[in-house]
Amino acid sequence: MIAGGRVFVLPCIQQIQRITLNTLTLNVKSDKVYTRHGVPISVTGIAQEIYQDRKKFSEQVFKVASSDLVNMGIGVVSYTLKDVHDDQDYLHSLGKARTAQVQKDARIGEAQYKRDAVIREAHAMQEKVSAQYKNEIEMAKAQRDYELKKAAYDVEVNTKKAESEMAYQLQVAKTKQRIEEEKMQVKVVERSQQILLQEQEITRREMELEATVKKPADAERYRLEKLAEANRLQLIMEAEAEAESIRMKGEAEAFALEAKGRAEAEQMTKKAEAFTQYKEGAMVDMLLEKLPLMAEEIARPLAAAHKITMISSGNGEVGAAKLTGEVLDIMTRLPATVEKLTGVNISQVGVCVCVWGGYYCSRDMDIGLVFYVSDFRPVDDMNIDISI
Numbered sequence: 001m002i003a004g005g006r007v008f009v010l011p012c013i014q015q016i017q018r019i020t021l022n023t024l025t026l027n028v029k030s031d032k033v034y035t036r037h038g039v040p041i042s043v044t045g046i047a048q049e050i051y052q053d054r055k056k057f058s059e060q061v062f063k064v065a066s067s068d069l070v071n072m073g074i075g076v077v078s079y080t081l082k083d084v085h086d087d088q089d090y091l092h093s094l095g096k097a098r099t100a101q102v103q104k105d106a107r108i109g110e111a112q113y114k115r116d117a118v119i120r121e122a123h124a125m126q127e128k129v130s131a132q133y134k135n136e137i138e139m140a141k142a143q144r145d146y147e148l149k150k151a152a153y154d155v156e157v158n159t160k161k162a163e164s165e166m167a168y169q170l171q172v173a174k175t176k177q178r179i180e181e182e183k184m185q186v187k188v189v190e191r192s193q194q195i196l197l198q199e200q201e202i203t204r205r206e207m208e209l210e211a212t213v214k215k216p217a218d219a220e221r222y223r224l225e226k227l228a229e230a231n232r233l234q235l236i237m238e239a240e241a242e243a244e245s246i247r248m249k250g251e252a253e254a255f256a257l258e259a260k261g262r263a264e265a266e267q268m269t270k271k272a273e274a275f276t277q278y279k280e281g282a283m284v285d286m287l288l289e290k291l292p293l294m295a296e297e298i299a300r301p302l303a304a305a306h307k308i309t310m311i312s313s314g315n316g317e318v319g320a321a322k323l324t325g326e327v328l329d330i331m332t333r334l335p336a337t338v339e340k341l342t343g344v345n346i347s348q349v350g351v352c353v354c355v356w357g358g359y360y361c362s363r364d365m366d367i368g369l370v371f372y373v374s375d376f377r378p379v380d381d382m383n384i385d386i387s388i
Contacts, residue, residue, distance in 0.1 A: 291334070298330055 066076045
């Protein structure tokens with residue numbers, strides 16, 4: 001066997017067989033190989049696979065197989081036990097306890113893993129929610145900062161816009177004001193020209209008025225002033241004359257009143273002297289002077305009567321005699337009243353009343369007085385009904 005070289009072959013004497021030098025995988029099966037415990041087992045080996053629990057056995061088999069195969073020109077690269085089993089199920093029975101333990105450990109491990117997974121998942125979810133909330137908080141803060149800055153920027157922008165608009169409006173207002181001022185200046189100039197023309201026209205009219213109206217008016221005014229002055233002086237003189245007349249008349253009336261007052265005072269003085277001297281006689285004289293007035297006042301209500309109804313029992317006077325008798329009866333009661341008031345007895349003074357042209361007198365009179373009751377006269381429609 002020549003590997004990696006050349007060789008000379010004699011034809012018809014020698015034969016050439018080519019063998020690939022690539023690595024070959026050989027499945028070697030050992031049936032019913034007894035273990036040291038006397039258990040027949042079957043072993044199948046596969047190259048390039050190593051089982052950790054069979055490492056020592058594999059190493060020993062590899063060592064023995066390598067030494068034998070090298071002599072045949074075959075090198076063993078690797079040796080692996082693929083499977084170990086027996087017909088009596090001995091190895092399987094030996095592995096049940098371990099398998100159960102492993103399964104238990106596997107289940108426990110799986111449960112612990114699931115628990116840890118759930119815990120970690122919960123922690124992860126909590127961290128996720130916390131991170132989400134933090135993220136939302138940060139987003140809200142960022143949104144708030146954005147809104148605040150945007151509002152500040154908007155305020156600044158609006159302020160600038162407002163300032164710009166105000167500046168524009170102010171400039172427009174200033175321009176309009178300047179235009180109005182220019183217009184006013186033009187109007188002032190025009191007005192000045194108009195005023196100048198009006199002043200000239202006024203001067204012309206004044207001169208014309210001076211020539212046509214004012215001078216004749218001055219003459220007429222002078223005439224009227226003089227006439228008014230004369231009238232005023234006349235009125236003053238008339239008023240002074242009237243005042244003098246009134247004053248003199250007043251002095252005359254005052255003198256007359258003074259003289260009348262002196263006469264009345266002298267009369268009162270004399271009356272007082274007479275009253276002092278004659279006393280009762282003077283008092284009687286005064287009372288007799290007032291008795292006609294008293295009788296007139298007593299009879300005055302009868303003058304307003306339109307109808308008088310008189311009722312009599314048949315004895316005594318009737319008609320006008322009865323009526324005047326009533327008046328006389330009232331008058332005859334006066335002396336007693338006067339005597340009570342003044343202490344003067346005038347009972348001896350007789351009273352006669354002239355009514356409707358007839359005289360009716362009281363009896364037993366030493367002194368006779370006649371009273372004319374001029375106001376007591378029947379009216380046109382007076383009716384006197386006499387019942388007996």
